[in-house]
Amino acid sequence: MGNKALDKKTLSDALARRLPAYYRHVCIMLAEGKQTVTSGELAKRIGNTSAQVRQDFFTCGGVENYHPDTLKEWLSGLLGIKKEHHMVVIGAGNLGRAIISFKDFNSDGFFIDAVFDNNLMFDGMQICGIPILNVSSLEDYLEANKVDIVVITTPASVAEEILEKAIKGGVKGIWNFAPVDLRSSDKIEVQNVHLSDSLLTLSFRINEKEFWKNEI
């Protein structure tokens, strides 16, 4: 991990979710030309407490100092950003296309090498220069190429089957947008993204605000 001081085998999901936000905000502060970062400032941007920031950094092995360059370097190491990650996207629909067209990934070492779809009409076509292949060739592709992460944007019904093929093909992680919870295992890590959860959280906050407005 490039960070030998990590003293826990598995950090909590909550902490694992906060790390990318720390990284994102340190990058913003660097771009703003900040020379130093305090735990309080970082906490404020993230909506957290400074004690939590310091505890999180301590749990992850500690960082030498709070210069933004040092912090960025250290967080990059934790998040595996310095490594090359080769990805394929399953599903050439709107969501698959949206993910492919995010340009930010490349600069962090995440490369999308191919897109797979079951629609024969797409065969031989490209999205942003990335070839669309038929999903029937996925197993052969995984056998012949190094793929670290498979992005699933298919309907729920086929997500489990893709997961099995990915495990067989030696893939390390699944970034799953299908509306079903796939499970991480010894063989593969999974991040399930439920887009509508954040809409419901928003609806909850609106609802909560209206409730208190009516009470006062």
Next chain:
Amino acid sequence: MGNKALDKKTLSDALARRLPAYYRHVCIMLAEGKQTVTSGELAKRIGNTSAQVRQDFFTCGGVENYHPDTLKEWLSGLLGIKKEHHMVVIGAGNLGRAIISFKDFNSDGFFIDAVFDNNLMFDGMQICGIPILNVSSLEDYLEANKVDIVVITTPASVAEEILEKAIKGGVKGIWNFAPVDLRSSDKIEVQNVHLSDSLLTLSFRINEKEFWKNEI
């Protein structure tokens, strides 16, 4: 809020994020024909502890019993799912299209009424039966129509401007996919979605696993 027992003005972000997951899993358990739900079972599905589930439900005012129907009804009330929410999407690109084509929203009372884009080529066209309007007409539209939630799928540079127009137009919430953190205020609630955060969390988990594999 339909839940007078709520004893805190603002629940934590962590809890506000867990509520949609509880709702999602209760719906799945109902579909599976479960007659009862235990806090342990729900905790296991969510990757939480049963003490946390009970504490969360208590913090939200408590629920009469753990029958899935009762739980679904109660969580729906908290999340504002029983109300109608009228939404517009800003940006008719891939992500905007992906959001429009999610069919799940409608059944939860979230209706997308219009899409706005600055590309004149789209004027008068439709996506899934929803009209695409020019973004220059957004202010007039918000004046003339009841819009509860604005979904931003534009580049970061225009997100703040859309937020201002939404506040002026009496919109209650922003579901923001632009890569910039917009702020909630007294006037409007914001949920910022950073898609690449979950990719970095996945990368962290893969990295963490490889580190320990090399250590053993």
